[in-house]
Amino acid sequence: MTQRPERHRQIHLAAHFPGVNSTTVWSDPRSGSHIDFSSFEHLARTAERGLFDFFFLAEGLRPREHKGRIHDLDVVGRPESLTVLSALAAVTERLGLAGTVSATFNEPFELARRFAALDHLSGGRAAWNVVTTSDAFTGENFRRGGYLDRADRYTRAAEFLATARELWDSWTPQGRPRPFAHHGEHFRIEGEFTSPRSPQGHPVVIQAGDSSEGREFAASAADVIFTRHGTLEAGRAFYADVKGRLAAYGRHADELKIMPGVTWVLGDTAAEAQEKAAEIRREQVSPQNAILALEQVWGVDLSSYDPDGPLPAIDPEPASELAQGRVKITDPFAVAAKWRALSEAKGLSIRQTVIETTARQSFIGTPASVAEQMAEFVGADAADGFILVPHLTPGGLDDFVGKVVPLLQERGAYRTEYRGATLRSHLGLREPVWKG
Template identity: 80%
Template sequence: MHLAAHFPGVDNTTVWADPDSGSQIEFASFEHLARTAERGLFDFLFLAEGLRLREHKGRIHDLDVVGRPESITVLNALAAVTERLGLAATVDAGFNEPYELARRFATLDHLSGGRAAWNVVTSSDAFTGENFRRGGYLDRAERYPRAAEFLDTARELWDSWTPDGIPRPFAHRGRHFDIAGEFTLPRSPQGHPVVIQAGDSEEGREFAASAADVVLARQRSLEDGRVFYADVKRRLAKYGRAPGDLKIMPGVGVVLGDTAAEAQERAAEIRRQQTSPQTALLTLEQIWGVDLSSYDPDGPLPDIDPVVDPALAHGRTRRGDTVAIAEKWRALSKEKGLSIRETVIEAGGRHFFTGTPEAVARELDEHVRREAADGFVLVPHLIPGGLDEFVDRVVPLLQERGAFRTEYRGTTLRSHLGLPEPGNRR
């Protein structure tokens, strides 16, 4: 089983009102979570990205976190206070250039001794793009083609030095990038940084099968996970890849208790803290596309149909068919007799593993054994101590089951993940 830790703070996962919640900016918070993950022998620490403060109805979304350091800078600092933990940064391929970004990741990979990872994301969002020189609008159909060429170009740069340390000129002539010159850094101890991808669409799954080393999945049940796992793994063969060349790791929460009832009670309270009445209404507005401030969050869902208004919630607009989502949520609400807030909690959150440490260890192990996942990215609801209990109480049980390592057997992130070092293509 592979385990990773996500430092939350981009959405409403974190319960900021909790007295044990710390800063999402101070380095001590990042260091605490990283040291805890390494103590637990995790594969990597993962940082998300937010390039612009999100808005709702034309104003900064006041229930969202404001203030987020640049990820690679934080990870360079964490490289100095960790020894084995992988260091993964989310960086948008739409608002960067291949040479500059390849150099930054190669630097992190060298400073950390081969522990860097890049979560490749794309954006067609002109709202975010206003923060950048280009104005940032990229047609949605161009997102993955540009990202694929961006990644391929970065790999050409990482491969431009010979294995014995001799630099060679590079030249890339493509649709999106036309660059030539000499790269400043030799190959790192793991060859290339590990590549992570999180898209769940058809294009995203194909991109992951062709180019990624790790997929951050979003499935909410064992059966959904098995379907996604089988679908993505079967795509690998067409690219000459083996099933083990790509690790599928859903993002999950874990809530523990001394009894099952205590854990369920804690989980319900955490979900309610994550989804306040105001958050529930604003979440619903992202789907319905209209102002719902007059609705009672403890009352029934709107009986009106959604309208398309992408300006309502900049940076938070939900993808997909909003009418279909609304119908699904109405059916769920009717079936279980749920209010607006209860429906958002039930339908909108990530999967939680809830129970005693023994029960959670057993369920995590089952998901891996039944090929619903290769491991998990744990998303704690508290910063910086939200991972401590899992490492202290669940990791030893996973080790007793033979489901998780008892020591690091290598020094690079690729060795933790069981991934081959990429050959030099030049």
Template identity: 80%
Template sequence: MTVRPRTSLKKIHLAAHFPGVNNTTVWADPRSKSQIDFSSFEHLARTAERGLFDFFFLAEGLRLREHKGRIHDLDVVGRPESLTVLNALAAVTEHLGLAATVSATFNEPYELARRLATLDHLSGGRAAWNVVTSSDAFTGENFRRGGFLDRADRYTRAAEFVATARQLWDSWTPDGVPRPFAHRGEHFDIAGEFTLPRSPQGHPVVIQAGDSDEGREFAAATADVVFTRHGSLAAGRSFYADVKRRLAKYGRNPGDLKIMPGVTVVLGDTAAEAQDRAAEIRRQQVSPQNAILALEQIWGVDLSSYDPDGPLPEIDPVADSGITQGRTRRGDTVAIAEKWRALSKEKGLSIRQTVIEAGARQSFIGTPEAVAAELDEFVQKDAADGFIVQPVITPSGLDEFVDRVVPLLQERGVFRTEYQGATLRSHLGLPDPVWRG
């Protein structure tokens, strides 16, 4: 049955996240290929462009994760530098936006602004910067400054970093005249001349991820796109309303900031088949070894003697043990342990089953028609402006979504049938930045 396009509906924005070092990617699947070979990046980027996606998104890792003092061998080892990969992808794509995750803690404004402006020029205005922060001394050991940055200072440095980068991008007039720049602030004191004229979209698009109150405020003041994890319709609507209402304080309109949760999608010809596939993916994601690892992250002690098919430990967690390094903290581990124990007791689950149940990550599961309808509902009910799709297989995990879901979104009249503009800002419907010379 063909769904007739409807009028006056919000359009859905889509981006593709390259699968990487996380507990979503299924590296044991025989279809999984290299996360370093350029062919993998090219395949996913070309698929995203074939699907008319807004942008391609790369995460970043500045140090390999460790567990119990050793490099975690259940992770993928090897993480190329994002901007280098995206500059190469600019040559094999024509419309697709190219987003790099780069730390505002372990970089400097002049150097990074220049690298991002270079990508924006080479790609014809398709560059984006996902701003991340860190107070992690473990990662900082790879840098001269080490872990000097207090956690409370990470957003103040990031805000000044973005403002300084924009000052550098604005140091050339729109008609191509270079002008000296000077910035003196709490974190940066620089002056000189920028080497590149204003790029095709004025400034690269700025993306931000963070759910804390300070993160939401930073996004409202600074970002063009917010990458969030809110999965349910109710949670999404609450986050959406909260962040959008903050924009007016900074003289911004609701459309100036796009909210795009990261989602995974599992498809099947029937609802039952999709649920079966989703369950199998979770079993692949949470192997017996990964189940014990997840447990050790919460309990903070060596649990290698425990049977993954046995019950949860009766001992209490050890807070802030540092057993795992380089991975985002899960929050209040004591509260999480109590929640897991209650879940295990209620459903009679083993360690592995509890980790699978508690950590389920698939956001949309069903037939292509059902998934398209649900994605549409999230956007029309103001739970999101679009989605960053996170495949579970590298690099072919996006193929089925593009082939089976995108055409249905187009039939519903909520997704483009061709690219209209040349820049990423035009894809996202963002206003051009005002030159502040």
């Protein structure tokens, strides 16, 4: 008699199209264009073949700079997210389509209209990753300019999202537009919305943030939270904290999916996987990237330093504007002290230290081992699933879908078919109550 596979909690999977920081290995000959539509199509089709919940695009509003020059190891010129996702709606059938768009430098009516259009075009597969933008460097590209204080950008984002939901609900159940009026701290708008209620009611809302403000915003308003935590223990702590905040907003634990961004390396043996992972880390952190990462912490020009030499003996200068458009390191002295301690303990060079601290894969091993690790992570309440970030595009997801997904399915931890048509159905989320 055939033994039934052990049942596990169902894992949610999504695919991230990478291209910032040192995630992508540009030097690999298999690394393709980040502008040609064929790259986006390949990764999306692979994700749909793997029955993923959604395809996820990040977005930058200004090319990042270092020492006054555009950082040439980052993506520059990638098409705008909603345009790409609208095109992908025509070449996919079930895969969710998630775009990152800032609530700081957009307006509710226009953005709500664009996401409603994507939801209609895709048959209910749209998602909005709501982010905030705090720096004046990015703000220079916009009429409003400047920046918002940290607290203000989250209150604006919360009101922005609430306003968008008012617009999505403004049509009557009989399919007729009716006037809306929103008079708040950040927005005073009134008129009539142009789009009928979309197939899944509201696009799915994703929030990416690890701060206390970000966690609270996610607990109050998001359907999915995109985060990062490197260990099982850290994942369980984050999971318990965020899920524990939901009750204050009258929400249940299953109404918010926690999906950390993860990387992986597969090998025929554990030793082969570890060897491949080490090589990928070396490629991700080139000598140039190692010095750049060091300068982000120290805040001074370190171009005269040898990447294969020791860390600087000088203290950081935290007020530096050496790097523009990157997340600021809040406590460079603590980071520098940690890096020095690691370097001294292990005898590491600058490049080796950066590799050790900034470029580490989440899951490494044989396909069976990686499937087991992922199931364990979800079973231990450290996540509801994962957003996979390949180090290569467009083919970086191919091996995972071909080798790991079937093993997750055998374990009973992953779907064998799409059972619904909308992204909400993939995620097990209810359609929002119509407040129109």
